[in-house]
Amino acid sequence: MKKFISLAMVLILSLTIFAGCGGGSSTPAQSSGAAAPAADSSTAAGSSTADSATAGDRVYALVAKDVNNPYMKKAYEGFEAACQELGVTALYKGPDQATPEKQIEIINQLVAQNVALIAVAANDYDALEPALKSAMDKGIQVVSLDSAVNANSRKLHINQADPEKIGRVLVQAAYEMVDGNGGMAILSATAQASNQNLWIEWMQKELEENSDKYKDTPLVKIVYGDDEPTKSTNETQALLMDENVKVIIAPTTVGMLAAGKYLQDNNSEVKLTGLGLPSEMAPFIEDGTCPWMYLWNPVDLGFLAAYAGDALVTAGITGAAGDTFTAGRMGEMAIVDAPGGGTEVLLGDPFKFEPENIAEWKAIY
Amino acid sequence: MSKLQTNVMAHRSLQNERPFSTKRFFLQWEWMLVLLFIIINVINTFLSPNYLVFDSIMSAIQMFCDKAILVFPMMLVILVGDIDISVASIMALSAVIMGVGYNAGLPMGAAILLALCVGGACGFVNGILLVKFKELSPMIVTLVGQIVFRGIASIILEDGAAGSFPSWFQYLGWGYVGRIPFILIVVLIEAVIFLYAIHFTRFGRNVYAMGNNETTARYSGIKTDRIRLFIYVLMGIFAGIAAIFLASKMGSVRPSVAKGYEMDVIAMVVLGGVSNNGGKGRVIGVVIATFIVGLLRYGLGIVNVPSQTIMIIVGVLLIVAVIIPNLKSTLGGYRWFQKLMR
Numbered sequence: 183m184k185k186f187i188s189l190a191m192v193l194i195l196s197l198t199i200f201a202g203c204g205g206g207s208s209t210p211a212q213s214s215g216a217a218a219p220a221a222d223s224s225t226a227a228g229s230s231t232a233d234s235a236t237a238g239d240r241v242y243a244l245v246a247k248d249v250n251n252p253y254m255k256k257a258y259e260g261f262e263a264a265c266q267e268l269g270v271t272a273l274y275k276g277p278d279q280a281t282p283e284k285q286i287e288i289i290n291q292l293v294a295q296n297v298a299l300i301a302v303a304a305n306d307y308d309a310l311e312p313a314l315k316s317a318m319d320k321g322i323q324v325v326s327l328d329s330a331v332n333a334n335s336r337k338l339h340i341n342q343a344d345p346e347k348i349g350r351v352l353v354q355a356a357y358e359m360v361d362g363n364g365g366m367a368i369l370s371a372t373a374q375a376s377n378q379n380l381w382i383e384w385m386q387k388e389l390e391e392n393s394d395k396y397k398d399t400p401l402v403k404i405v406y407g408d409d410e411p412t413k414s415t416n417e418t419q420a421l422l423m424d425e426n427v428k429v430i431i432a433p434t435t436v437g438m439l440a441a442g443k444y445l446q447d448n449n450s451e452v453k454l455t456g457l458g459l460p461s462e463m464a465p466f467i468e469d470g471t472c473p474w475m476y477l478w479n480p481v482d483l484g485f486l487a488a489y490a491g492d493a494l495v496t497a498g499i500t501g502a503a504g505d506t507f508t509a510g511r512m513g514e515m516a517i518v519d520a521p522g523g524g525t526e527v528l529l530g531d532p533f534k535f536e537p538e539n540i541a542e543w544k545a546i547y
Numbered sequence: 548m549s550k551l552q553t554n555v556m557a558h559r560s561l562q563n564e565r566p567f568s569t570k571r572f573f574l575q576w577e578w579m580l581v582l583l584f585i586i587i588n589v590i591n592t593f594l595s596p597n598y599l600v601f602d603s604i605m606s607a608i609q610m611f612c613d614k615a616i617l618v619f620p621m622m623l624v625i626l627v628g629d630i631d632i633s634v635a636s637i638m639a640l641s642a643v644i645m646g647v648g649y650n651a652g653l654p655m656g657a658a659i660l661l662a663l664c665v666g667g668a669c670g671f672v673n674g675i676l677l678v679k680f681k682e683l684s685p686m687i688v689t690l691v692g693q694i695v696f697r698g699i700a701s702i703i704l705e706d707g708a709a710g711s712f713p714s715w716f717q718y719l720g721w722g723y724v725g726r727i728p729f730i731l732i733v734v735l736i737e738a739v740i741f742l743y744a745i746h747f748t749r750f751g752r753n754v755y756a757m758g759n760n761e762t763t764a765r766y767s768g769i770k771t772d773r774i775r776l777f778i779y780v781l782m783g784i785f786a787g788i789a790a791i792f793l794a795s796k797m798g799s800v801r802p803s804v805a806k807g808y809e810m811d812v813i814a815m816v817v818l819g820g821v822s823n824n825g826g827k828g829r830v831i832g833v834v835i836a837t838f839i840v841g842l843l844r845y846g847l848g849i850v851n852v853p854s855q856t857i858m859i860i861v862g863v864l865l866i867v868a869v870i871i872p873n874l875k876s877t878l879g880g881y882r883w884f885q886k887l888m889r
Contacts, residue, residue, distance in 0.1 A: 191573065191582060249854075278854050283797060283804070287610050291848040294603035295595070308710075309798045312721050316606075373706035374801065406706040408803075 240270040242299040242491055243292050244484065245285060247329060247375070249276030251409060252459060253435045253480050254303060256547050257328065260484030261301065267510055268492050273297065280372055280409050282306035289313040293320060299491035301340075301484075303328040307376040311335040323494040325501075327487040329377040333524030337494055337501035338517060340487045341526045342478045345377070348433070348532050349384020351476060352455060356429045357399050359453040359473050364428025365402035367421045369441055369456075371409040371434040381433050402426050407437045414440035422450060432456035438475065442466035460535050464544035467537055474536035481547055483529055486512060490527055501525055576820040576872060580835040587839055591846030598846055602726065609721070609728035611841035613796065616734060616789040617812045618819075619741040620782040622833050625813070625821045626745075627757045627778060629677070629685035633692030635808040636700070637669040637786035642793060642800040643700040646709025655713050662794075663787040669696055670783020674776035693809070700802040710799025720796030730792055742830040750774075758826030814861060815840050818868045840864075 244261045246254035258274045265272035275292070277284030282305040290313060292300055300317055304310055304326055314324050314335040327340035356366050368385065370378045382404065389396050402424060407414030414432075418441045421427050430445075430452060432438045438458035445454055446466060454472040459480075466472045486509050493499050493507035503525050505517045520526035535543060572578075591598045598604070617634055624631045645662035649655055669692065676688045722729040745751040756764040757771050765771045794800045819836035821828030840861060847857050870877075878884040 191578075273851065275851065279806070281803070281806070283793075284854075286796070287848070290603075290606050290610060291845065294597050294600065294607070294845075294849050296597060306708075306797075306799070311798070312717065312796075374708055374799075 240299075240495070241273050241295065241297040242270050242488055242495075243273040243275060243297045243301065244487070245288055245292070245300060245302040246274065246276030247303045247305055248280040248409065249274075249278055251276075251280075251436065252462065254328075256459070256480040257303070257484035257487070260479075260481035260486075261488045262484075263481075264485045264488035264492075264510060268488065270298070270492070272488070277305075280305050280375075282309035282374070285310060286313045289317060293317045293322060296320075297322060298495050299323045299325070299488075301325050301327055301487045301491055302331065302336075304331045304376060305329070305372060306374040307379075308332055308335075309374075323491055325487060325491050325494070327483055329375050330380075330520075330522075330524075330526075331376070333520070333522070336524065338490055339520055339524060339526040340483060340490055340529065341520070342480075342483050342529045343532045344528065345380045346384050346387075348457070348476070349381045349386075350388040351532060352381070352431050352433060352457075353385045353388040353396075355455045355474065355476070356431050356453075357396065359455060360399060360428045362395075363398045365400055365424075365426035367402050367424070367427045367430050368404045369414060369417055369421070369430055369432040369434070369437045370404060370406050371437060373406050378433060385431070399429075407432075407434070407440065409434060409436045411436060411440050415444050418444045422448070422452060427452060429453040429455065432458070435459045435462065435477075438463055438472070442471055445471050457532075458535075459547060460540055460543040461545070461547055463535070464540050467535065467540045474534055476532040476534055478529055478531075478533055479547065482512065485510065486515065486527070486529055490515070577829060577832040577835065579871075580819070580832055580839065584835055584839050584842075587843050587846065591842065594846060594850045597849055604842070604845075605723075605726060605728055605731070607845035608731055608838075608841065611837070611844070612728065612730040612734050613720075613789050613792045614808055614811050614815070615837050615841070616730075616737065616785055616792065617782075617808070618815050618833055618837050619737055619830070620778070620785040621812050622741070622816050622819070622821055622828065622830065623745070623754060623778045624685075624782055625816050625823065626754050626826065626828060627775060628761065628824055628826070629775070629778075630813070631673065631685065631689045631692075631779065631782050632809045632813070633669070633673060633689040633696055634782060634786045634789075634812065635805040636693045636696035637666055637783050638790040638793065638805040638808065639800075639802055640669060640696045640700040641666045641787040641790040642804055643704050643709065643802055645790065645794060646712075646800040647703060649712065650709050655716060659791055662791055663784055666783040666785070666787025666790065667780050668783065670780040670786070671776070673783070674779030677779070678772045678776050697802060704800075704802050706802075708799045708801045710794075710797075712794065712798065716795050717798070718795070720792050720794075733792075738830060738834050745830055754778075755826055758822075758824070760826075811840065814865050818865055820868075820872070822872070823869070836868075 242265050244258050254276065262272040275288050277288065285302065285305055289300060289310065293316060300322055302310065307330065310331050311334055314331060318324055324336045325338045325340060326336045328342060330339045368382060370382060386401065389401055403421065405417040405421060407417050414437045418430065421430060430441055432441050432454065433456050435458050438456050439462045441454050442463060445452055446469065455475050457477050458475045459477065463472060463475060467474065489509035490507065494501060497507060499505040499507055501517060503517055503519045506514055509515050515527050517525050517527050621631065641662040644665045645658045648661050649658040673689055673692050677683060677685055718729065720730060724732060745754065753769045753774060756769055757774060761771055793805060797804065815837045816833055817823065818840065819828060819833030821833060843861065844857055
């Protein structure tokens with residue numbers, strides 16, 4: 183038996199050596215055909231390696247911040263719907279942890295697969311640049327959504343709402359919730375996420391520019407929940423130990439949910455606002471833990487991203503300011519210069535979710 | 548020569564030489580790994596026509612080469628029967644201190660040197676604790692290291708990032724020499740150095756002796772304490788080297804980098820045939836195993852197998868890798884097994 187096994191393995195080994203001789207790089211079909219007799223050639227990749235593929239072969243990929251994030255999943259719903267309308271294949275990828283290293287690996291894999299479009303919500307503003315640049319060098323279109331990458335790494339950024347409006351309106355909301363008296367704290371996501379840092383910047387600007395108004399509602403602390411439920415809950419717990427904190431602003435859906443649960447469980451007096459998914463935050467809006475909050479439609483965001491990317495792939499726009507494209511049911515969208523360099527297209531304004539309308543929206547997203 | 552000497556020499560030569568058996572030669576673990584490597588590549592090629600593209604594979608190899616740097620010193624650690632699960636945290640601390648140092652005004656070269664020193668210092672801490680307090684198990688000491696080193700990094704940098712390294716620094720992680728990634732060349736040179744050190748020097752033989760039976764080794768005059776300390780410091784320094792390459796790839800460093808690396812590195816070493824109890828394993832096996840794990844991840848990734856599933860597959864591979872060499876001793880008592888193996 184041993185003799186047989188060893189003989190068989192030597193045989194297989196020598197045969198596969200001939201397979202290797204068939205030239206590795208450009209003729210995958212032939213070399214795998216000559217390979218191990220165990221392989222069934224009927225399962226061989228029959229797909230053509232045609233580059234100028236018909237629409238059906240084109241793949242648009244959405245790279246999420248992390249694959250389990252509900253907000254990202256909602257964005258993918260819209261992305262997928264748009265891809266179906268456009269007749270292309272949609273792909274959802276993301277790391278299991280919100281780190282830029284894993285996103286780089288995923289981008290490299292997508293480049294190897296020769297996708298037509300990469301839409302990425304970045305975990306770091308700069309770290310993805312080399313990977314995305316090599317994607318663009320190969321002819322792959324790159325857009326960023328939600329969380330931007332630097333202007334060299336993308337053709338276009340899909341901005342969900344004006345970050346200035348987001349930052350200012352959240353601080354104003356927090357001020358009202360404590361009647362102008364009480365410290366504010368921010369529970370953010372990861373420290374490198376570009377969107378988070380941009381919003382926090384605007385929140386701080388709002389506080390500085392109107393320092394008279396906010397003299398009794400200072401910003402006490404900024405903590406980072408890394409978009410992980412456990413860490414976000416722990417950070418909330420830590421914030422509550424500080425008596426000065428009377429209202430928490432959480433511009434992240436994961437942070438909102440974690441903080442909302444914790445505040446509710448502990449019957450806390452501390453108020454909560456930020457950017458949350460209506461489906462998740464409905465119980466906390468209804469019972470007053472979070473008097474009101476803001477967001478936009480992530481489904482629309484993904485939808486717009488797919489159409490914007492498609493315009494880059496097929497309609498020949500370059501992503502320069504002034505270009506316009508049609509985004510399905512959303513009509514015509516215009517590309518504008520983005521602050522900080524590059525260009526972007528704006529989805530709309532932040533939307534206020536409050537007890538009056540939450541019942542209607544929690545069923546939608 | 549005296550009769551005693553002749554007898555001893557004859558006895559010794561009888562012991563060392565068995566007739567060369569083709570069967571036994573090819574049933575070595577390393578050949579199994581080669582077979583596995585070829586099978587993996589064949590499967591990957593079938594799964595996707597995009598797999599066998601030279602540049603893409605080089606790009607993928609570039610991705611896991613920073614773990615590959617750690618694989619060889621880890622092999623030394625496991626060969627003596629120890630383990631080091633703090634390597635990822637040492638990487639994080641080295642990277643953070645390098646970043647902070649550079650941002651504080653140190654020239655880049657000095658910052659790189661600082662990273663190596665920090666790595667070596669952490670390794671020294673691990674090693675000295677194990678050498679002076681022999682009752683402590685390596686698992687516990689390096690577990691503490693895993694928590695503490697990353698904790699120190701978090702205290703230094705909190706949740707922020709350090710970076711903006713000079714543009715030439717990017718070459719380390721992303722650069723190519725012709726069509727071969729620079730980092731791959733570094734790994735291959737490292738592999739050759741370790742191959743020589745482990746298989747062709749007295750140091751290597753001492754390491755194997757320690758792994759097989761440490762007490763005997765010590766009483767034979769091998770300086771086990773010194774070797775152990777050296778190995779851990781070496782591991783720390785290489786963690787610093789890996790941190791440098793990782794920082795180059797990322798462009799910036801945070802306290803949370805390299806999380807989970809130690810598990811992958813240990814998996815690559817164990818798959819390579821290095822026994823957990825020490826004393827067995829060869830460099831060539833570890834090299835092949837590293838490529839198996841790296842290319843398996845890549846090949847499955849480009850057909851969009853979810854990362855959780857990939858983790859399961861690698862885990863199963865690892866269990867099989869550990870069971871098969873022990874199959875004979877576990878099942879050997881059973882008649883049906885003996886008949887099968889006839």
